[in-house]
Every structure is written in C-alpha cells, then in structure tokens.
Amino acid sequence: AAWSCGGGAYMLGGSMFDCVVAHNTCNGAGGGNDSGVAGAGAGVALRNGLIRNCLIANNRSTHATAGQGGGVYQRDAIIEGCTIAGNTSPAGCSGGGVYKSGGAMTNTIVWHNFAGAIVNDISSSANVSYSCASELVSGVNGNLSCDPLFRNIPNADFRLAPGSPCANAATILPWMVGGKDLDGRNRIISGGADMGCYESPASGTLFLVR
Numbered sequence: 001a002a003w004s005c006g007g008g009a010y011m012l013g014g015s016m017f018d019c020v021v022a023h024n025t026c027n028g029a030g031g032g033n034d035s036g037v038a039g040a041g042a043g044v045a046l047r048n049g050l051i052r053n054c055l056i057a058n059n060r061s062t063h064a065t066a067g068q069g070g071g072v073y074q075r076d077a078i079i080e081g082c083t084i085a086g087n088t089s090p091a092g093c094s095g096g097g098v099y100k101s102g103g104a105m106t107n108t109i110v111w112h113n114f115a116g117a118i119v120n121d122i123s124s125s126a127n128v129s130y131s132c133a134s135e136l137v138s139g140v141n142g143n144l145s146c147d148p149l150f151r152n153i154p155n156a157d158f159r160l161a162p163g164s165p166c167a168n169a170a171t172i173l174p175w176m177v178g179g180k181d182l183d184g185r186n187r188i189i190s191g192g193a194d195m196g197c198y199e200s201p202a203s204g205t206l207f208l209v210r
Helices: none
Strands: 009-012 015-017 020-022 044-047 050-052 055-057 072-075 078-080 083-085 098-101 104-106 109-111 150-152 157-160
Touching: none
Parallel strands: 009 044, 015 050, 020 055, 044 072, 050 078, 055 083, 072 098, 078 104, 083 109
Antiparallel strands: 150 157
16 A cells, blocks of 8 residues: 555656556555655556556555546556556546556556446546547547456456457557567467457367367
C-alpha cells in the first residue's frame, strides 16, 4: 500500500517489462509529487516511462477526491501490450483502469475496471490505438469496445478465451518479432498478435496418424 501514489510501482521514467502488479492499494492525499496527483495510480503511477507486456490487476485507489487511476495513472508515458483489469477507483474519480494524461497506449486491454460501482476503464481515448476498452469506439484507430472475453474473471485469469475479438487484433510492433508474452509464449503466432499481455495458443485441428 502507498500513502501518496503508486501502490505497486512509482515510476519517473524508466521501463517495466513482463511484470504482474496486483492487489495494491493507494490511500492518501500525501501532498503533490512528480507523478501528477497524490492518491493516484494504485497499481502504477507512471510519468515519462514505459510499461510493456504487464498484467495490472485488482488494485484499488481509495482517496475520495484524488483517486484517479485505480490501475495506472499515466502521465506523458507509454503503455504497450498490457492487460489492465479488475481495478477500482472511488465513485466520482476518473479512470478506474487508466487515468490518462498524455502519452500513448497500444495493443492494450483495459476492461472490467470500476469507479465506485460504475464501469470506468479509461479516462481518455487520445493516442490510444489497437486497444480494447469500453469507452473506445470500435473500428477507430484499430480499437475495440466489446468484451475481450477473459477466461475467468472471478479467478483473476485474464487470458483470452477462445473466440475473443482481441485475438490477432493487435498491430505488430518491432519488439514483438522474436518476443514473448507474459507466459513465455511467442508473441507472434500464425502471423498475428493479440491485444493484452497474453497470446492465445494457436488453434486448429490435431490429426493423429498411426
């Protein structure tokens, strides 16, 4: 838990790759700081940095008036290939999943996040592409606004179930060539890549020859 901001990680620049940031809280009003807002970013408070291929899940911001970004408080930073799910901010605060103040987001799923009891995934769609969140517009900049079909939300399994619209819906970035997902699976399978931090196994028919 953090009193000011960044319950799981507080980043002023730098990079975070292939990490799970989960079950953190951010509680207080602690005075101003370089992330932008005290009490924000229960999972990650991120300024001028990069998070890639990470799961940020089930974090909780509790400050009643400054609890933006239950999952991530993003300020002039980059988020790529992440899954941000199950995070909460207090009612009336923006960005239960991501509070976005500048920066860019690509190939990321932001889903099943809340501000109070209301679904609230992302505070802004500016510079968001090939990503999935309820506030986005499907078909614009490669984005989706439909259910990504996680395998098992109650058990915090945020891998994609068969038939997910996020499968093969990402844009292939240079780091994905030869890269791995959070499970160690190839990032590019059958010529395509998935949104979020997990790749779906290749589908097809298995023939047994005797």
